[in-house]
Amino acid sequence: MFIRKFSFLILFLLISTLSISQNKTTFLYAGRIEKLQNDNVVLIGTASSVSFNFTGNECSIKLQSVDSYEHHNYVAIVLDGKYLGKIKIEKGAAQSFPIKVTSNKKEHHLEIYKNTEAQSGNVLFAGTTAKLTSISSKKKKKIEYIGDSITCAAASDSVDCDKGEYMDHHNGYYAYGPVISREIDVDYLVSSVSGIGMYRNWNDENKEEAIMPEVYQNLYLTKDHSKPKYDFAFQPNIISIALGTNDFSGGDGKKERLPFNAEKYISNYINFIKMLYEHNPKAQIVITNSPMVGGERGIVFEDCLNKVKAAFAADNTHKEIKIFKFKPMTPKGCLGHPDVADQKVMADQYAPFLKKLLNEK
Numbered sequence: 001m002f003i004r005k006f007s008f009l010i011l012f013l014l015i016s017t018l019s020i021s022q023n024k025t026t027f028l029y030a031g032r033i034e035k036l037q038n039d040n041v042v043l044i045g046t047a048s049s050v051s052f053n054f055t056g057n058e059c060s061i062k063l064q065s066v067d068s069y070e071h072h073n074y075v076a077i078v079l080d081g082k083y084l085g086k087i088k089i090e091k092g093a094a095q096s097f098p099i100k101v102t103s104n105k106k107e108h109h110l111e112i113y114k115n116t117e118a119q120s121g122n123v124l125f126a127g128t129t130a131k132l133t134s135i136s137s138k139k140k141k142k143i144e145y146i147g148d149s150i151t152c153a154a155a156s157d158s159v160d161c162d163k164g165e166y167m168d169h170h171n172g173y174y175a176y177g178p179v180i181s182r183e184i185d186v187d188y189l190v191s192s193v194s195g196i197g198m199y200r201n202w203n204d205e206n207k208e209e210a211i212m213p214e215v216y217q218n219l220y221l222t223k224d225h226s227k228p229k230y231d232f233a234f235q236p237n238i239i240s241i242a243l244g245t246n247d248f249s250g251g252d253g254k255k256e257r258l259p260f261n262a263e264k265y266i267s268n269y270i271n272f273i274k275m276l277y278e279h280n281p282k283a284q285i286v287i288t289n290s291p292m293v294g295g296e297r298g299i300v301f302e303d304c305l306n307k308v309k310a311a312f313a314a315d316n317t318h319k320e321i322k323i324f325k326f327k328p329m330t331p332k333g334c335l336g337h338p339d340v341a342d343q344k345v346m347a348d349q350y351a352p353f354l355k356k357l358l359n360e361k
Contacts, residue, residue, distance in 0.1 A: 025134045027052050031189055032118065032219060034228060042066065043075070043114035043123040044220055046152045046172035046190040050125045051111040052135055057101045059130035061112065063087070064094035067121030071165075074115040075123055076173035080108055083173070086115055086157075094126045107133055113173045117152040118221040119193055120167040141358050142187045142234060144283075145177035146212070147242035149194035150290070153343055161334035166194075169333070174340045177240070179347040184355045189234050193221050197246035199268040203255050212243055213272045232279040238357060239276055239283045240324075240350075243269075244304070245290040248297050260297075262304055269308045277318055284319045284357055291326040291338070291346060298328070324353050 026039065031048025033041050041050055065073040070091035077084040080103050087097055101108055110130070114123050145151050153175030154166070161169065172178065172190065181188035193212065195202040201209045210223045220227040247265050251257040273285060287308060293301050302325070309321045326346055333339035338346065 025136060026132050028135055028137050030187065031114070032191065032221070032230070034219060036124075039127060041125045043112075043125060044118050045114065046117045046170075046175060046192055047113050047115075047178045047188070048190075049111055049113045051109065052128065052130065053107055053109050053133045054128075054130035055107055055133060056131050058098060059110075059128055060096045060098045061110075061128045061130075062094050062096050062126040063089050063112075064124040064126060065089045065091055065121055066124045071121060071167075073121055073123050073167065074170065076113040076115045076171070078111040078113070078173075080105060086171070089123060094124065096129075099130075109135075113178075115172045116167045116170045117149075117154065117172065117192060117194060120170065122220075140185060140187045141238075142189070142236040143177070143181060143238045143240060143354060143358075144189040144191060144234060144236040145175075145240045145242070146216070147177075147190075147192040147240075148196050148246055149192075150245060150292070150338060150346075151175060151177060151190060151192035151242055152194050153338075153340070154194045155334035155337035156340050156343055158333045158339040171340055174343055176343045176346040176350060179344060180351045180354060183347065183351050184358070186237075186358065189236065191216060191221065195246055196243070197249075198243045198272065199261065199264045200247055202246040202249050203251040203257075205256075205258055211268070213268055213275070216272075217275075235280060236283055238286060238354060239280060240286045240288065240354070241272075242288045242290065244301055245292050248290075248293050248301060260300065262300065266304050266307050266311075269304070270311045273308070273312070273321070281318065284322070286322045286324055286354070286357070288324045288350075289326055291329040291342075292331060292336070294328045322357065324350060326350070 028051045029041055032045030033043055033048045035041050072091055073089045074086050076086055153172050155169045157169045157171045177188055177190050196212050200206045215221045215223055217230050218227055219230045248260055287305050289301050305323050309323060312321055326349060329342055331338040331342050
């Protein structure tokens with residue numbers, strides 16, 4: 001009797017171990033996410049994602065909008081490489097969303113991308129009814145995109161700009177960073193916050209709101225110390241930094257706005273890069289201007305970037321900092337932002353530059 005029980009116990013442990021092993025290759029996660037228990041995951045940052053393979057003609061996914069207050073959120077769905085559009089996740093309890101298959105493939109690949117940014121709250125992926133099969137990731141080069149609302153693709157869905165809320169017009173799947181990364185076949189991470197700057201924000205002199213150097217090392221891109229720290233496990237080959245649009249902004253014209261402080265901007269930028277080097281010593285850093293900052297401000301902006309680069313001229317430990325210049329544009333999205341087509345224009349400009357840099361490694 002003891003031997004039979006012992007054999008059953010061994011069999012149970014083997015099955016459990018096998019299940020755990022399979023679970024490790026059941027889902028792939030990307031971007032700023034937090035893994036919870038039972039294969040649940042919080043999608044935090046713009047275009048953070050969960051993907052899996054499955055068999056059968058249909059399945060459902062369970063999603064929930066999670067924040068300190070109740071509101072809706074969005075994800076983008078890609079099935080077998082085809083973009084199916086945005087799903088609106090209403091406030092409240094987790095909801096199930098059916099996914100129907102139209103192809104005749106035996107195995108299907110589903111990707112779920114957070115379409116909104118970290119500041120719009122989070123999306124909880126709470127499982128699927130799919131008949132899961134194993135999934136594996138290919139080793140690719142990596143790019144991290146650090147930025148503001150432009151990098152978030154905020155206000156890029158430009159239909160009915162006068163209707164709905166701010167998050168209704170996000171489309172992070174079509175932000176220039178993810179578009180570039182799919183085009184040149186690299187893994188990516190988006191660390192961006194609308195309205196944020198290097199030393200001040202769009203309408204705040206760093207008095208009430210946190211700036212990027214203050215939130216970057218928090219996984220959730222906030223100053224909430226109850227949240228986990230970012231672990232820097234991604235280790236990108238290239239870190240692209242596009243911050244300055246809000247530093248140069250005049251704000252809303254109502255709140256007090258001080259003249260642009262070049263010295264403070266440059267100093268904060270240099271210290272931010274030093275922090276990035278501490279965690280990503282092998283990364284190639286690229287700093288960019290903004291397609292939305294032109295004229296005299298654009299000249300000052302480029303001068304600041306040149307001075308940031310010059311500050312590391314004697315640094316023989318890290319790769320030489322590169323500067324990329326977007327061409328000026330008249331954005332066609334909501335609230336004076338680039339729309340999806342404008343994001344593609346930016347991607348087309350930037351992709352060859354980044355691809356060349358990657359090929360040099």
